[in-house]
Amino acid sequence: MSLLDEARRRLKAGDVVAIPTETVYGLAADIQQDAGLKRVFSVKERPFFDPLIVHIDSIDKARALTTEWTEIHQALALKCWPGPLTLIAPKLPNMNPLITSGLTEVGLRCPRHPLTLELLKDFDGLAAPSANKFGKTSPTTAEHVRGEFGETVLVLDGGACDVGIESTVAAVVRAGGRWKVMVYRPGFYTAATLHDILENAGLPTETSYAESPVAPGQLEHHYMPPIPVLVGEKVDVHELLEASQKKLKKTFHAQARLDLGSDPALAARTFYQSLRDLTPGHDAIIVMLTAEQRKDENWRALMNRLYKAASFRA
Ligand code: TXA
Ligand code: MG
Numbered sequence: 001m002s003l004l005d006e007a008r009r010r011l012k013a014g015d016v017v018a019i020p021t022e023t024v025y026g027l028a029a030d031i032q033q034d035a036g037l038k039r040v041f042s043v044k045e046r047p048f049f050d051p052l053i054v055h056i057d058s059i060d061k062a063r064a065l066t067t068e069w070t071e072i073h074q075a076l077a078l079k080c081w082p083g084p085l086t087l088i089a090p091k092l093p094n095m096n097p098l099i100t101s102g103l104t105e106v107g108l109r110c111p112r113h114p115l116t117l118e119l120l121k122d123f124d125g126l127a128a129p130s131a132n133k134f135g136k137t138s139p140t141t142a143e144h145v146r147g148e149f150g151e152t153v154l155v156l157d158g159g160a161c162d163v164g165i166e167s168t169v170a171a172v173v174r175a176g177g178r179w180k181v182m183v184y185r186p187g188f189y190t191a192a193t194l195h196d197i198l199e200n201a202g203l204p205t206e207t208s209y210a211e212s213p214v215a216p217g218q219l220e221h222h223y224m225p226p227i228p229v230l231v232g233e234k235v236d237v238h239e240l241l242e243a244s245q246k247k248l249k250k251t252f253h254a255q256a257r258l259d260l261g262s263d264p265a266l267a268a269r270t271f272y273q274s275l276r277d278l279t280p281g282h283d284a285i286i287v288m289l290t291a292e293q294r295k296d297e298n299w300r301a302l303m304n305r306l307y308k309a310a311s312f313r314a
Contacts, residue, residue, distance in 0.1 A: 004115065007156050008122055016040055018131045018145045019055075019119065020158025021111035023084045023167050023187070024138040024272070025145050026055065026128030027153065031065075037098045037127060043149060046134040051101040052127040053086050053167070054108050057120035062108040065092055065125060072172045072179050075201040076194060082112035084163050084188040088171035099127050109167055115158045130166060131155075137223050137309070140164055140272050163188050164269035165305050170194060181207040186301040188268070209300075221308055225275040225285065228311035230255075232288040235314045240286065244312040256282040260289075264298045271302060275309065 001009070007017045011028065014035030019028045027044060029036030031054055041048060056062050059077045063069045066089040073087050091099075091106035100106050108125075111117070120126060130138040131145045131153075139145045142157035168187030173180050181198070183191045186209065195207040228248060232240040245251055256278040260267040278285050287306060293299045307313065 003154075003156060004119060007119055007154060010154055011036065011119075011123065011126065014039070016043055016153060018139075018142070018149070018153050018155040019111075019116045019126070019128060020113045020142070020156055020161065021055075021116055021128075022082075022113055022161055023111070023163045023165060024140055024161055025131040025142070025155075026053075026111075026116075026126075027131040027145075027149075028055070028126040028128040030123055031096065031099060031125040031127050032123075034096060034098070037096055040127065040129065041098070043153065044129060044132070044134050046129060048098070049101050050129075050134075051103055051107065052099050052129050053169075054099060054106055054125040054127050055111055055116070055120060056108060056125045057082075057110060057117050059110070061125060062087070062089075062110070065095065065106060065108065066090055067092060070172050070179060072181065072198060072203060072205055075198055075203055076170070076181075077110070079197045079201070080189060081110035082117065083110070084112070084167040085109065085194075086167045086169040086185075088169065088184070105171070107169060113158050115156055119156070135222055135224065137225050137272050137275050138166065140269075144272075144276065160273075162269060163265075164271055164273075165301055168194075168301070175206075179205055181205055183207070183209045186304050188265075188301065190297050190300060192297055223272070223275075223305055223309040224311070225279050225309065227279055227283055227285060229275070229285045229287065229306070229309050231306060231310045231313040232286065233294060233313060237286060237288060240288075240312075240314055243314045244284070247312055250283075252284045254282045255284045255286050258285055258287045260287065260293060260302070264293075264296075264302055267299075268302050271305060
């Protein structure tokens with residue numbers, strides 16, 4: 001039996017399987033299998049208030065799971081799928097409430113990885129959060145997933161993820177009688193890019209970032225490696241060290257330095273891998289930011305993950 005057949009068999013039997021996507025590896029369950037969905041939460045140690053993203057391999061399958069798919073959803077899906085964009089839409093009433101944590105809307109995404117697209121052909125949808133223990137660093141290789149869950153979870157090895165951070169999560173909401181796009185979680189697609197896509201499709205639409213974490217699961221701390229990440233914004237490295245030692249009541253003896261470079265796409269691709277690589281042999285990871293990294297919209301998604309992974313900022 002091929003690995004793909006084995007993955008299919010396990011999912012249909014109510015087990016979970018780790019799947020590759022272009023963003024991060026997912027821990028998947030068949031949306032029709034209550035046992036599989038429950039297992040996602042138990043294996044991940046994930047709280048039930050945090051909704052799962054449903055992965056599908058076509059726009060038609062996404063539409064089949066929703067009660068309202070606007071022309072805005074359609075235009076964004078046509079341009080960005082398969083790819084790192086999750087679209088929120090009202091869910092079918094009979095969808096398993098575990099998937100959406102009881103919310104009336106569901107997050108849908110068509111991932112861009114040939115193995116996973118092949119697997120998805122046989123399912124109405126696969127619900128998949130990132131394949132890491134809740135709150136920990138997301139996995140971007142099959143090796144990372146094995147390190148997290150050992151032999152208990154079958155991993156479809158699809159190589160290293162090339163986007164490297166989770167998808168943009170965007171909702172289409174009604175505001176003052178008009179549709180508006182709200183980005184709940186920043187990712188590869190910026191609000192400005194989504195705006196341009198809609199404008200080019202003849203659907204000019206106000207597009208902005210949600211100020212407060214309206215999406216459940218958007219906690220202040222997430223993605224944290226085992227050693228503290230210290231982020232320097234307005235201070236030099238000595239001031240950062242001194243202030244962080246005081247605040248965290250620790251003395252650091254072996255700090256690693258993570259240089260994010262000048263290309264946000266490249267920095268995102270290697271970000272989680274770098275946090276893992278720099279952990280052994282060090283007691284803190286220092287990231288000094290430039291003004292551009294802090295302010296430019298193209299860095300926004302990475303700054304979001306960095307700040308959530310950080311124990312101290314100054
Ligand atoms: O790139 C990705 O999106 C990866 C890969 C595996 O596809 N998945 C991922 O899943 O990042 P996860 O569970 O780590 O993040 C899911 C987040 C939730 O925490 C929540 O913020 C948002 O997506 N979300 C999902 N469904 C939602 C809903 N119905 N309403 C609002 N936000 C939702
Ligand atoms: Mg996650």
